[in-house]
Amino acid sequence: MHTLKKQQGIATILLVLLIGITVMLITASVARALITKKEAATAAHAQTNAQILGWAGVSAFREYLIEKGSQNFNNIKQLTGQNINLKYSDNHKVNAIVTNIIGCNAPGSPCTVIADIAANSSSAQAATTITVTYEIIVVDGIVTVVDKAIEASLGGDVHFSGNTIKAEEPNSKVILNVDGKVDILADFKLENISELIINAKGNIDIDCVASECEKFRNVHLNAKGSVNIHEGVITKPAQFGNISAEGDVTLQTHVHAQNIKTLGKVYIATSSSAQNIDAVGQVKLYQSQTSANINSNNDVILILSSSANNINARNVQIGTGLGGGNTVKGNIIARGWVEVGNALGFDGNNTVQGNIHALNYVKVGRSTQLRSKVLGNIETESYIDLQIADINTNLSNYISAKQYITMSNYTYVMGSVYAYGLQKYKGKAFDSSIYSEVNGSIYVNGDIDIAPYAKVNGSAVYTGNINTTLINNNKRISGLKTKVSSAEITSYLKTHTVIDPNPPINSTDLYNAINELMNFGTLVDVKQYKLDANYIFQRSIGGFTRVYLNHLKNKATGDIYIYGKNSTTGAYEQQVIKNGTFSPVQENNGNPFYLADYGIDRVKPWWEIITLNRSGAICAQINGNKCNSDIVGYLPRLDITRSSTGFTEDYHYDGNYYLRSSSGASSLDNAAFAPGILYFDGTVTITGALAGGNSKSAFTNTILAEGRISASATSPRIYSPYNILREKEHADMICNRPLKTADGTQDFSTSWPNTNPETISNVYLIPTNLCKNESEFSYSMDREPNTGKKLNVNIADNNNISKSVPKLDLGYVALMSNDYIDIGTCTLVYGDTLARNKMKSHNIDAGCITKGGLVGNMSSQGYDRETNTFGTGFTYTIPKSNHTSIREETTTTTDTGIKIESTTSKWARYK
Structure with missing residues (x-):
């Protein structure tokens, strides 16, 4: 064992780290602030002091690896089997046990360190061990900091108009992948986003007329089609980041960009600019625009008061027609000819401040125009033709031609x-x-x-x-x-400078670089998640009249209901794992449970007790419409009636499924439906009470539908199960929710409702695949139970080719549809939304009590190639990393002079 005292070479770093651990013990929020964002995504799940302490150790050991490797890379290899003691006090201990080192043979070679971070909080009587895989990248003099980027993928075209993309966390990095074209029209805004990357497999067109394009300096655009940005405002010119495209790139009217790389042409006009331009096609700058360095496999043309630093191209034309007044501040290298103010007309006053090197002729000036200048040297493998021009600034300058020179x-x-x-x-x-x-x-x-x-x-x-x-x-x-x-x-x-006859841009490399960014796409198929649902509704069994229960535990009996496969027939059926056993057995002859009526005693004024007929109980047997066996649970809240048409207040089925909150305000603590994941084999419509809207009601479910999902203007707020932690400290409202009447007047936390037939538990059925215990979520639906290894599912792409993709943890998912998802005018969704076809939203109405939008990851596959459209006022909010399961890593580099470039936590799990 290596104690802090013995490791004198790293005493300072360990002391700092241990002080950091001390601070982390004060609050969980401080812990999340100190560890990396990748670690924070899982650290947010930690509900105990030991887990928080453990994640502090994850961060501390990461810094320990950086320090050891910066001293000598061979130190990493020597850590095999070591137990590094990072203890704060006798009550709080953290150890890093290096279980395996893969590679790490030399700087620059692959290097992976696997360690168990063991934390013990004796004061809290809790302990935890986190297995972490660190990937170490080594480059002399550079350290890379790995940040999180939330990634959204939309299939088909995307149309934004009057929308806002914002992030819950300041300075968030966001990637928006679009399997089609992107149109961004007026009044488009960003909030709390430090960097937005748009990858589009079609064209990107951005109209900056009323948008806040002056704030888009870190908006980077990558397109397999063309990129067109236009209509910037003179007082607030548009500012964009890097642009890469297979098609043409156009910046027009007060639009500025950083670097442009394209397989097509570049056209920059009307007080617009770019820093560096790499183009396979022609580059044309027109009317008062600027560029730093231009590399083109084709021609470069500067017209009317334009400027550039260095130019490397086939042919270069500075000034044409009436387009004079252009400036090249650096050098020109041309594999063809160079003309400086050589067109007919008054196109003069062009200046090249550096040198010109050309394989073909060089012409400067024209007989009828104002004087043009070349201040540096001129070299050409052909001839030089000078007409009314000023050449060189010093006697030491020269012009040289392999053929002839005319003046x-x-x-x-x-x-x-x-x-x-x-x-x-x-x-x-x-x-x-x-x-x-x-x-x-x-x-x-x-x-x-x-x-x-x-x-x-x-x-x-x-x-x-x-x-x-x-x-x-x-x-x-x-x-x-x-x-x-x-x-x-x-x-x-x-002796002339040798000019490389090959074009400066490797079109194959640029094509590959762009297409590497296009290696995305969301594959959505709710059918692959049917076996993860808790309540399974099928039209073949009567819609809402019957339901299969799955991964649901009755707290009173300990029985766990499973939608399992019959070992003889292979058909799926209702099963149960009886308390104290390990193998599922057939339940109710394999038939689904009923959703039926029941009687409940209610107290009227003057303590008169009456029995009311209500609906929504879950039981195995019925007589008519009424339960004829024990009630094992409820889908809606207690005391739900049927309407005159025979439908219940909160749900009904007429070939399509309807979810409502008509029976009263659906609060987070007393939401309209039982907690868990609901699965429907058809279309789902979500509505609410007309007077309530989303300000008074909420659903706390994952809703999966084989058909479309439509949330009306009156829809309650929709929280995915994990997202209730936005409002609540613990998970008990999902994992241990007591029965209540719809109006909330009777709470059965400490008693059982008096029903006919008998209700055998005072708690809603507990979704075991969401819950670790009564107050914690498990966060494990997407992992193999024994090893913690990430699971995959097979989903067909748009060509009906099956592909293996990472499985989702449905606790993060609010809505998933095999058709499209339609978010209503006032609908507010907290959680990821995924559609096999498209996403759409409506214009936000001024009458909405709470403005609608989506706070979560948004993805669509684009199976039918329809356009994703978002109405005016709709806000798409990028969630905090602990509220979504879909993330991507990006890296930024900073020169610090140390040897370890980065240690990245590639994967971690609790033991």
Whole structure:
């Protein structure tokens, strides 16, 4: 055993960590603040001091690994079998026992550490052990911090208009995956979101007219189609993050982005900008927009007061027509030609502040336009044509062409001129027109022609002839004129920078990078979760008249009801595990239970007791519509009547299923239906009392439907089972909920209701797959019971190909449909919603007492390729990580100079 005292090399880090553990013991909320978000997702489930202490140890051992690895990576390998003591006091002990190390042979190689974090709180008389798998990434000088991103996937197209995406936790990171196109129209807002990534398999179109696009600096867009962002506001220009697309990218009218990568074209116009642009297609900047560096496999064109830093492209055109006033602040590398202000018209005043390197010709200026400038050097494997232009800023600058150089009227070169003469212009290697000027010298392999009033202020070294037929020829070259041989001239000529003839953008790599982001999709099939439901309703057995009970425990008898498979016939039937036994046996001849009438004694004024006929009891036998055997439980609350049409107040079936809260306010403590997971093999409509709405009523169920789910404007608030912890401290309202009458006047927490037939428990049937005990949830429905290993289910994709996907823990799920989910005007849902087809919502009405929306993960498969639409005012809230089961990891890096890049808790479970 290695105590703190013995490990002097890490005394400081352990002391800090142990002080952190001390603080964590004060409140659970502080514990959640100190551990990583991944750990917090599970730490939020910890209901005991020992569990909180255990998760403090998970975080502490993570930092311990970072410290050990930063000293020497070999230290990690030596931890095998060690028991590291991180104890706070005799009453609170935390140990990390390293059970296995996989890899970790050298920095950069795969490295996994598996440890049992054992915590013992003797004062609380509780202990826990958490098995954690840490993945360690090693890169010298860089540490990576792993944050949580909540991921939502929607099949089909998505249409946002007047909507808000917000997060419960400030600075949340969100990924929105769309298996289609995305249209974002006016009045779209984000709240509490530090980073939003939209991955779309179609086009992305964003209209910033009335949206808060100026706040979208960390909104990153990835599309298999095109990206079009437009209509920014001049006083509040749109600000976006990185953009990648297989199609074209357009930023138009006061829209700014960080980096753009595309297999298509880029068009940036009207006071818009991007930092770095990588494009396989053409890049065009028009009217007062800017870019840092541009790399294109095609052409780059700057028009009308546009600017860029460095350009690497096929052909480069700076200024065209009436589109002058452009600036390149860096260098130009072209595998083709370069034209700077070379179009007809007054397109001048273009400037290249750096150098130009081209495989084909370079043209600067045009005879009818304002002057353009190249302040650096020019090198080309072809020819240079200068027309009314200013070249170079220093005498040390130069222009050099493998073929010839021509200078038109009024052109000025500050530096020297080098012409290889491999191809001539009218027999000349250098030709200058009247009033042109070279301030430096000229080095020419061939003939020289200098027009009247043109001049060279330096010397001339050449191999051919100097034109002497024109007047004042001797005065046109101020310096020495030296004629040399073709072999000798090579020592005077400039060696050119080698230009890579290959395009700068690897289109295959870019395509793969984009498509790697598109490796998403939600597969939804409620049928795969039927065996996890607690109450199973089927049309073939009469809708709401009968029900199969599954994973439900009667607290009074200890019996557990199971919807199990008959060992002989293979058919599913009603079974029970009797208290004290381990194997299920057939119950009620395998038939489902009835939902039937019963009598209940109620006290009237002056203590008069009367027996009322009510509905909704669960029993094995009936006589007519009334239970004729013991009542084992209830679906609705007690004291529910039937209407004149024969339907009960809170539910009925007419080929479709209806869930209501008509019998009275459905509070969290006394919700309309028994706690648990409800399964329906058809369409479900959810409504509430007209006067109540979601402000007074709530459901606390997971609702699964093979048909669509429609929640009307009067629907109660819908909480998934785990999400009741938003309002309550413990899980007892799901795991130990006492019977009450619908109006709440009679509470049977300490007594049994007087019913006919007899009710054998005063507590609703307990969903054993949701509950660990009477006050805690199990959070284990998606894991193998013995090992804690994540389970998978097989679901068909849109091509009806079965795929294995991670199983969901239904305790987080509020609604799941094999068709579509329609969220009503005032409906408020807490929990994940999943639809095999699409999601839709209605415009939020001003008359809603509580505004509707979704607080949870939202996913759709898009089986029928219909558009996901969200009405004006609908708010989609990204939940805290402990309120959803669907998460994704992203990484950000920070340079700290230590050797361990990150230790990531890849998986953890309680023992």
